[in-house]
Amino acid sequence: MRVCVIGAGVIGVSSAYFLARQGFDVTLADARERPAEVSSFANGGQLSYSYVAPLAGPGVLPSVPNWLLRADSPLRFRPRLDPHQWRWCLDFALACRAAVARASTAELSTLSYLSRDAMHGLLAQDPIEFGHVRNGKLIAYRDAGLLEKARRLVAYQAAHGAEQSVLSAEETLALEPALGGMRRQLAGAIYTPSEESGDCRLFTEGLFERLKTLPNVTLRMGTNVRGLRRRGADIAAADTDRGEIEADAFVVASGLGSRALLRPLGVNVPLYPLKGYSLSVPLARKDEGPAISVTDYERRIVYARMGKTLRIAAMVDIGSADAAIDPRRIDLLKRQVAEVFPRLDLDAATAWAGLRPATPGSKPIIGASRAARNLWLNLGQGALGFTLACGSAALLTAQMAGVPTPIDAAPFLPG
Incomplete structure (x- = not known):
């Protein structure tokens, strides 16, 4: 399965890594040229x-x-x-x-x-x-x-x-x-x-370098995802300033930028x-x-x-x-x-x-969105982003792979 992960902060890069290790063909896209340039850059550690x-x-x-x-x-x-x-x-x-x-x-x-x-x-x-x-x-x-x-x-x-x-x-x-x-x-x-x-930015950069070595990973940095194009009940492609990215599934993990990306689909994430x-x-x-x-x-x-x-x-x-x-x-x-x-x-x-x-209650949103059959969210970790990154990625990967989840996913599913 081809998966497009949108966002290269610690949440997006971790998601891409765990999905790739599970065997998915992963494309990671972000508007910045380097990972961890926004909220993951110099947080508490x-x-x-x-x-x-x-x-x-x-x-x-x-x-x-x-x-x-x-x-x-x-x-x-x-x-x-x-x-x-x-x-x-x-x-x-x-x-x-x-x-x-x-x-x-x-x-x-x-x-x-x-x-x-x-x-x-x-x-x-x-x-x-x-x-x-x-x-x-x-x-x-x-x-x-x-x-x-x-x-x-x-x-x-x-x-x-x-x-x-x-x-x-x-x-x-x-x-x-x-x-x-x-x-x-x-x-x-x-x-x-x-x-x-530890240093969240250095961890994210190090994991990004590991992604470069994996044959089933494509990196599309410096690529601004402007929207998600529907086809029926699915998302067909991510529309970017450098052409479309087609995939079988899409993971939105772009932090605050996710609101503008999801709003045209009728999703108002809190x-x-x-x-x-x-x-x-x-x-x-x-x-x-x-x-x-x-x-x-x-x-x-x-x-x-x-x-x-x-x-x-x-x-x-x-x-x-x-x-x-x-x-x-x-x-x-x-x-x-x-x-x-x-x-x-x-x-x-x-x-x-x-x-x-x-999010208002500090719990992240991890799982399948109701807006489309192949749309997934990994958002809202807030001040706990570094702490929860690997667990959020592992939980999302299990859901997308259709295998038993390591913990109860219900508290974190999109509304």
């Missing part, structure tokens, strides 16, 4: 398999008014005359109900553990250098009340396979001395020893861009930053070591029109980072901003 609670949770809505009034808020909302924005925000609010969040956490956990196993299997077969380390993860809390709530979440996630422990402030600092800058504010942390990190920022800081010495991945919970800042670089990612801007860097947000991020890690050379940091394609 944490492979957070054991901590995939959705962004929408019961504690979010009460915090929103305070966040919106603070200049240093991790969340910024810009209302627009856009019905899609308000519909997405309403669905997000509904997803914040405790029962919905618990169910989503359990469902995302099955996908994340599949992704971990699929990633490890991939690397055993095709080793890729992307700064990959299994260094564990600390979620550091400043507020004792929030730490106590997290303790209850740890107990819930343990029932779904997570191995985590709750640490006091002293135990946290003993494990990660680099957090000394938080000593006076630190209440404690959640520690997950099995977590990993994706909205959540703008995030990152800093890539070169490390001259091992003791400059944390050895373990760290999430500063109240500030929503994540730190991931990738070789000789520390990736720092933060913030959610809802309603930003594009991925342009806002200098005020970067300045704020640098000030907050300097309070915790004063030895980092932030003047040498490279700043980046990107748009995360998110």
Whole structure:
């Protein structure tokens, strides 16, 4: 079977790789000349398999008014005359109900553990250098009340396979001395020893290079897919600026660009861009930053070591029109980072901003679209794109191959 995969971010490239390994003849198309040039370029870097609670949770809505009034808020909302924005925000609010969040956490956990196993299997077969380390993860809390709530979440996630422990402030600092800058504010942390990190762009590029070596893969980079041409109940071809691409099946994995591609087919996928920022800081010495991945919970800042670089990612801007860097947000991020890690050379940091394609409940959309018999979707991984990429690709491949799926696909099927 010939499959055309549209989109060469981490989701699209992973999908193309797993499909090709399954024996499909794959054509990968993207408007950019290189893979991972958009949302996958400089994201957070944490492979957070054991901590995939959705962004929408019961504690979010009460915090929103305070966040919106603070200049240093991790969340910024810009209302627009856009019905899609308000519909997405309403669905997000509904997803914040405790029962919905618990169910989503359990469902995302099955996908994340599949992704971990699929990633490890991939690397055993095709080793890729992307700064990959299994260094564990600390979620550091400043507020004792929030730490106590997290303790209850740890107990819930343990029932779904997570191995985590709750640490006091002293135990946290003993494990990660680099957090000394938080000593006076630190209440404690959640520690997950099995977590990993790496550079998403380097992983995607490495996997792309593997695709080049496979005889059943055709790469159509620098090819802008403008639409999908119907023939009866099927999609006959992808219309591009460099001619048509005919195939037996089509996979749309182009992130936010998928909305415009699918809308003429009557498909309105619930994706909205959540703008995030990152800093890539070169490390001259091992003791400059944390050895373990760290999430500063109240500030929503994540730190991931990738070789000789520390990736720092933060913030959610809802309603930003594009991925342009806002200098005020970067300045704020640098000030907050300097309070915790004063030895980092932030003047040498490279700043980046990107748009995360998110669903209201944080669950991706993976499976057959109702719009056409041969149309498939792999979308909406949001801030968990790197973590869920391999699992999403493995789940999609099983569905398309008509074999038993490794996990229950129902929670992720298109509506």
